[in-house]
Amino acid sequence: MTAPHKQKDPKGMSDWDIVAQNAEFKDLLAAKVRFIVPATIFFVVYYFALPVLVGYAPKFMSTPIAGPVNIAYVFALSQFFVAWAIAFAYMRAADRFDKMGKNVLDHLARRRAAEGQNKEAR
Numbered sequence: 001m002t003a004p005h006k007q008k009d010p011k012g013m014s015d016w017d018i019v020a021q022n023a024e025f026k027d028l029l030a031a032k033v034r035f036i037v038p039a040t041i042f043f044v045v046y047y048f049a050l051p052v053l054v055g056y057a058p059k060f061m062s063t064p065i066a067g068p069v070n071i072a073y074v075f076a077l078s079q080f081f082v083a084w085a086i087a088f089a090y091m092r093a094a095d096r097f098d099k100m101g102k103n104v105l106d107h108l109a110r111r112r113a114a115e116g117q118n119k120e121a122r
Contacts, residue, residue, distance in 0.1 A: 015108060022107055028100040035093045039086050046082055050075050 019025050054061050054072055061072040 022104055025104045
């Protein structure tokens with residue numbers, strides 16, 4: 001028996017070819033890019049803002065907030081919360097991605113089942 005991802009339909013299309021042409025799969029990829037790229041850019045900019053600001057605006061970053069705690073310390077601590085917020089947002093988005101992926105797999109399964117019925121009818 002051929003592995004599912006290697007199966008070919010009568011037109012010579014593999015499972016991957018079928019999935020790659022599916023509009024829902026293209027929507028899934030676009031949705032992932034719309035989330036992942038901006039989130040990654042935001043995090044990288046936010047992460048590197050601390051050393052850049054400490055280097056180029058040391059007086060501002062050393063401004064005391066409460067006792068010995070200054071803006072640089074608060075900013076560094078905030079990076080943990082930002083990372084957690086992005087992770088939480090991704091978990092919510094991943095639920096949508098999983099549902100979209102299931103629709104793609106269901107489409108493939110329906111197509112394979114229809115091809116099986118067509119083979120039996122011949």
